[in-house]
Amino acid sequence: MFHLGVHKIQGESMLPVFKHDDFVVSFSCYNTHYRINDVVIVQHPSLGKILKRILSIEQKSVRLVGDNLQQSTSTQSLGLQPLSHIQGRVIWHIRAKPSYS
Numbered sequence: 001m002f003h004l005g006v007h008k009i010q011g012e013s014m015l016p017v018f019k020h021d022d023f024v025v026s027f028s029c030y031n032t033h034y035r036i037n038d039v040v041i042v043q044h045p046s047l048g049k050i051l052k053r054i055l056s057i058e059q060k061s062v063r064l065v066g067d068n069l070q071q072s073t074s075t076q077s078l079g080l081q082p083l084s085h086i087q088g089r090v091i092w093h094i095r096a097k098p099s100y101s
Contacts, residue, residue, distance in 0.1 A: 002029040005088050013072035021096035026088030039090040
């Protein structure tokens, strides 16, 4: 069984690569193996759905980080997240249409 998801990015925690209003497509299947530096969609218990990068993998949990450290929730605040909270690895990035004045 597999799952594809489309997610709209809200916020600036993953700048400069992922910008507010961009879209990402995520993929997961029952035997997905995640690696350090994978960008993933995670269902965080208090923050809801978030986009973060895997900093480390420990047993059946991951430590997450945002690319824009000044605008992201700290790794310590996010805490270890169970692998079961990962909804998928980002496989495609769709940039928002630039606005012209």
